[in-house]
Amino acid sequence: MDVKVFCFSPVGNTEKIAMHLGKTLARHLGGALIERSFTLPQERQAPLVATAGEIVILALPVYAGRLPNVMAKYLQTMEATGALCVPVVVYGNRNFDDALTEGQLVCEHAGGQVIGGGAFVAQHSFSKTLAVNRPDELDMAQVEQFATALAQKIQAGDTHIPLLAGNNPPHPYYTPRDRHGNGIDIRKVTPKVGDGCVQCGLCAQHCPMGSINPANVKEMQGICIKCCACEKRCPVGVRYFDDPNYIYHRKELEEMYSRRAEPVWFV
Structure with a gap:
């Protein structure tokens, strides 16, 4: 088969x-x-x-x-x-x-x-x-x-x-919250591009939504789903997120879910 x-x-x-x-x-x-x-x-x-x-x-x-x-x-x-x-x-x-x-x-x-x-x-x-x-x-x-x-x-x-x-x-869908139960909205957060961008275009090529303008990779032309493909694939490491809610949510996740979660499967 x-x-x-x-x-x-x-x-x-x-x-x-x-x-x-x-x-x-x-x-x-x-x-x-x-x-x-x-x-x-x-x-x-x-x-x-x-x-x-x-x-x-x-x-x-x-x-x-x-x-x-x-x-x-x-x-x-x-x-x-x-x-x-x-x-x-x-x-x-x-x-x-x-x-x-x-x-x-x-x-x-x-x-x-x-x-x-x-x-x-x-x-x-x-x-x-x-x-x-x-x-x-x-x-x-x-x-x-x-x-x-x-x-x-x-x-x-x-x-x-x-x-x-x-x-x-x-x-x-799960709503991001802080440890006090307050909601955190990061839906409209988009990545930034720092100094040192070499305009290689890899971020635009790998964006699953086609939301990065290949002619100007600092420009978003669609939604961002926070997959972080652009950030992780940047060869010079200049793509980043600086939104305070995003950073806070990331910190909360890192502190609250640091244990090793294990795979589960069903047959």
């Missing part, structure tokens, strides 16, 4: 986990591994399509406890009638809340049969310390265990739908 990895991964961690899962699963099942990214705007011109006899890994990062809301409309175009589906979500050490259940609903709306799902951990996009260097070797070992369990289930002809963690229907 061929394995298709449908992946939204602005900074690459979700792709790393999903591709390792797909590679291991394809090896167990003797099929081909096919990646179909939908991270960049030009990659979302055609729908995600799989057919009966194929396995789909639908992988996205967690944003505020859910799948990224900017991908909701595009995900509704996914077609997977008769395919076996595995939703995978990747979160930054806080919680994945209802994102995994939401991934299941997307797969089922596309006509797919969900046979498993997993939530894995990667370094938080906001932070240099929260879940730093993850996914690590222990995380990837969990990915391999998950793949092996999926392969055994498929080879046994077991198609029961596992109960994934999360609410169905999903609850509203």
Whole structure:
């Protein structure tokens, strides 16, 4: 059976986990591994399509406890009638809340049969310390265990739908709050560009929303989803966020969720 990895991964961690899962699963099942990214705007011109006899890994990062809301409309175009589906979500050490259940609903709306799902951990996009260097070797070992369990289930002809963690229907998006319960609104926050920018254009090339003007990378021409792809991929390190609420929220996350969160998966 061929394995298709449908992946939204602005900074690459979700792709790393999903591709390792797909590679291991394809090896167990003797099929081909096919990646179909939908991270960049030009990659979302055609729908995600799989057919009966194929396995789909639908992988996205967690944003505020859910799948990224900017991908909701595009995900509704996914077609997977008769395919076996595995939703995978990747979160930054806080919680994945209802994102995994939401991934299941997307797969089922596309006509797919969900046979498993997993939530894995990667370094938080906001932070240099929260879940730093993850996914690590222990995380990837969990990915391999998950793949092996999926392969055994498929080879046994077991198609029961596992109960994934999360609410169905999903609850509203997580609202950033300080430790006193006060809401923090960072939706309109955008990154700044400091001195030393070499106008290489990498930030514009990697922005998943196409929101950075390639002719003038200091200019935003669309929304910012705070994926931090521009900041993390800047070769001279001059992209940054200085909004006080954003900085405070980042500090709160780092202090309140410093423990090691562990992957969970369901088959």
